[in-house]
Amino acid sequence: MRIGVLTGGGDCPGLNAVIRAVVRKGVSLYGHEFVGFRDGWRGPLEGDTMPLDIQAVRGILPRGGTILGSSRTNPIKIDGGVEKIKDNLAETGVDALIAIGGEDTLGVAKQLFDKGVKVVGVPKTIDNDLSATDYTFGFDTAVNIATEAIDRLHTTAESHHRALICEVMGRHAGWIALHAGMAGGANVILIPEKPFDIDRVCAYVESRFTTRYAPIVVVAEGAHPIEGQMALQAGELDSFGHVRLGGIGELLAKEIEKRTGKEARTTVLGHIQRGGTPTAFDRVLATRFGLHAIDAVHDGHFGVMVALQGTDVVRVALAEATKELKTVPVSRYEEAEVFFG
């Protein structure tokens, strides 16, 4: 069998670990052959391939990013895109496809599967917001990077009697903020799932100034105030009406300074959350996902995605997998609220 592999969407620590596991097991155990498609769906769309053998995957386990490159190209939005992909797969002699990516990438995978392409998905979202799997790789790495940053901010906040705001990733789901905030001992955590009350946030911040511990606010990039508070202006919103990227942290700092009279500073972690070497947890999870994905291909079980449930890696239908976003449930947020203030 000749199997194509591609990685789509934002990069994520663990992508290379998946690719390596797929190829190592596929070649040595099953005797399959592999071809890499470059830059997500752009690869099969344009027939842009690269060799993908044992040699190509040597030493990539601890490396962040993806040796295959990535892009946000969406063949479904391109006229005749799906047909072109089917033609190119036929032309390059590719029998089946392993697509590693998030909601968008897997959505395309599902549509290709519906049109007869043999495809297996591997979930990838640094935000951990895919509903069919307990965890996705990359998330643990991002949480650790954010936690280490919050650890560092504590000493500055204490020494200077300042409020420090740490903006982390999470446009629609607050998982990174929740976990990093809990791990870092934040005194307030703000997530997209629950519009925040700026009055309460300021009350928390002020209560910290009365102890020797200074306030650390961890805010997901997609968090926003309850309607009517902190009236936002045109320039502060993006085309979706959301606070623009890197915006909510700075807005919060200004508002806290205005209302409490204390200094407030923001750090936007940005891209460093998604790069670099994966944690052990993510390397193991990504490796296991790769091993199980190639098993599914070998078994001829297509239209599925691998997923973690408890400690088991299982297969779920792609249709299920991309149905809904996994957001932070109220119960998990309430756990964290115990430490607010």
Added chain:
Amino acid sequence: MRIGVLTGGGDCPGLNAVIRAVVRKGVSLYGHEFVGFRDGWRGPLEGDTMPLDIQAVRGILPRGGTILGSSRTNPIKIDGGVEKIKDNLAETGVDALIAIGGEDTLGVAKQLFDKGVKVVGVPKTIDNDLSATDYTFGFDTAVNIATEAIDRLHTTAESHHRALICEVMGRHAGWIALHAGMAGGANVILIPEKPFDIDRVCAYVESRFTTRYAPIVVVAEGAHPIEGQMALQAGELDSFGHVRLGGIGELLAKEIEKRTGKEARTTVLGHIQRGGTPTAFDRVLATRFGLHAIDAVHDGHFGVMVALQGTDVVRVALAEATKELKTVPVSRYEEAEVFFG
């Protein structure tokens, strides 16, 4: 309510996070009072207590070890030990106990519960070998430390054309070796659950010397050869007939040198695996365990232990929890074997 807290057995990153969560939620949400018992079961046995209030738990979340101290004192093996504990709890006005520890500590907790003491357990084992919970805190930290060490050994092994053996914790269960070995790209992983064939190990090692990648053998301290191989001598065994601690790594190095004619060196990670700041995963897990333990106490639900199942923290009977050791199943070891050689 006045609640006693103790930590028993070997130390483990995350113990302080549990203590903090218990006290923070217990005081601020439920209005309980706390008292710390020093050094595991020695504390209630001798009535040795310390204050445990909000102030005592400030800043301890990121710290390894335990502010309560620990010991391996087992009151059940002491004549009249259980009665003494009951008396001391009565005398210090302690209504309920939260016991944080491993198999031994929880075993004592169970027996005390059977004799009428109100106790809730929190599982702690760096080896991840408790059957009722998917993971225990401390394990992820240990795996990351071991993985980082293995990452470092790779460059030395490659530069010097040597076999490097990394001995990690795991007397009866090979979880740390399995995960760290998988994450670190080991070319052989040896665990207590499966006696190893020294001929195959040497074959793997030799095959690596033919590529530019040098062999890394990850071995759990409790791993041992299949019977008859590598005849062990009296001085190399401990009182249980096991290879003595820090022993199997060095024995392997000698045997590999003898059989392959190549240099082999051993690193025994030892105590650095169980100390220092916990990873974000362990801080979150330990914090959640603490929150749910105090909930159980508050609910008057005793004789239980908190446990992780999937992403949920649940309660399981102490009797269940300590029934059997959770060892590495064959299927998980086979996943790893794909990368051997």
Added chain:
Amino acid sequence: MRIGVLTGGGDCPGLNAVIRAVVRKGVSLYGHEFVGFRDGWRGPLEGDTMPLDIQAVRGILPRGGTILGSSRTNPIKIDGGVEKIKDNLAETGVDALIAIGGEDTLGVAKQLFDKGVKVVGVPKTIDNDLSATDYTFGFDTAVNIATEAIDRLHTTAESHHRALICEVMGRHAGWIALHAGMAGGANVILIPEKPFDIDRVCAYVESRFTTRYAPIVVVAEGAHPIEGQMALQAGELDSFGHVRLGGIGELLAKEIEKRTGKEARTTVLGHIQRGGTPTAFDRVLATRFGLHAIDAVHDGHFGVMVALQGTDVVRVALAEATKELKTVPVSRYEEAEVFFG
């Protein structure tokens, strides 16, 4: 002798290590007594003190920040400030002062010394821009944090074919940018000492897109284009006419996108560069500075600052120490330029 200690200016990993060394040696070897002044010069100005004995400094060696707190209060700019300090020192029975801080703090120390106060300085600047010492503590920690961030950005840049800009500290001196950029394998480094040519920067960036390595631009916050290029607008400048903090990185991204047609993203490291546990280098340097500062006090050698020259800690006159800013010399920048493009 009764000795006061204070820390002024921005916080910096290693401050606590200095305080600990001063107190440990002062108490155990010389039998001196100590008193801490809170929040830099605000402490002696307002007579705000805290106890500073062996117990107070236990366990602080690895902690970032400063247990004494800090501020930017400048008594010289306050009417009668110097007199008030002299009065408060007399009142609290303080015979001599150890002032740990940067240019401003040491400038005040010098003026107090000129007016008869017995003072010894310890240099502290995370930017490494004090001329009398080879290195200051905190710098190595900041460089390592920035380097780790750059390491992480590489994988994202490669996977997405994007230019990534990393803005680091350095208002007037480019030391952090130079060292972190060199250590992180940046393909352009921009420092305040040398106005940059945006055309060349874009040429470097574009040349990287032709290889499989993506461009990483490391820019000090105080870097700026040669006059006439990238015409800056009012809102983009601060009251000194400099590009506002966190501004140059984003301006560069916009300009690079406009000129090259490629995506560019900025990460502003901000406060995480100055918080958290110090590196071993900084702990050793800070500890040695503390030991030598108390020696100077004990010797009655005032009006001096401790400094690193080669591997020796020496004493230099405060007047010398604060005379001029140590900026990156041309020769050091040329070393780095070899790797540009």
Added chain:
Amino acid sequence: MRIGVLTGGGDCPGLNAVIRAVVRKGVSLYGHEFVGFRDGWRGPLEGDTMPLDIQAVRGILPRGGTILGSSRTNPIKIDGGVEKIKDNLAETGVDALIAIGGEDTLGVAKQLFDKGVKVVGVPKTIDNDLSATDYTFGFDTAVNIATEAIDRLHTTAESHHRALICEVMGRHAGWIALHAGMAGGANVILIPEKPFDIDRVCAYVESRFTTRYAPIVVVAEGAHPIEGQMALQAGELDSFGHVRLGGIGELLAKEIEKRTGKEARTTVLGHIQRGGTPTAFDRVLATRFGLHAIDAVHDGHFGVMVALQGTDVVRVALAEATKELKTVPVSRYEEAEVFFG
């Protein structure tokens, strides 16, 4: 010009950074050509070469080890070795040699230079014991790894009321022990330069048990007791009469247990101190050494070694460089002694 490069002796973080800098500057600025010799002096001895161009050095800056491989082959001890090397250099058209290594490697370099070979040396010793340079790369990385390990040991020592011994590298010079011990807050540091008094060591250890802080002993592998104490047996000594590698730590633990009646445990850091990614300090130092080495070659200035003096990289005669071992001076050890006990 065609220039050969080799790396000899034990591996050391930063070797790849040197190689990269040499090649990048040599090719792009001077237009030289390079050839790599494999495995130290074995390469030129056997004419074993590998290509060494810009492509070969891409991405190696952050990697530990050496892409050229290493060995302890000493051509001087091989009959006709020097002649063979001269012949092979001539045959491969190599005009000059850059030899990166420690005392042994540079000693060979010196002898080759005396016999007419054009050679420039780059010092490498993880132990920091070369007299002509303030620091060598690799040392800072080793010290940071050891410090992080000591940080971790603290929490275990405190929680269990145990003495923990950490054995670090340093056969003849105690620099790693001194710096890591100082940075890690050890309560005793034992180095080869000063035979230790076991009675005093035990007194220090016991004094710690009276506080809530437990003792951490940092011991260089080459440390030994004053004569007559701790009578060593045949099996505990190596062929030089030194305590065998990994031996002194365990001997100390036994002796401390015997004399104090307290538990003591040893961790031998071993090879993890010399592997893996270099710190920023080591990357910058190694890079600068590489840049200056190729400058020396380009200038036709042979028989020299690059060295760090203060913040400058200078050239010193190979004859000077290898003359004597740089051991820890009494004054530096006395600084550390302030914190003992």
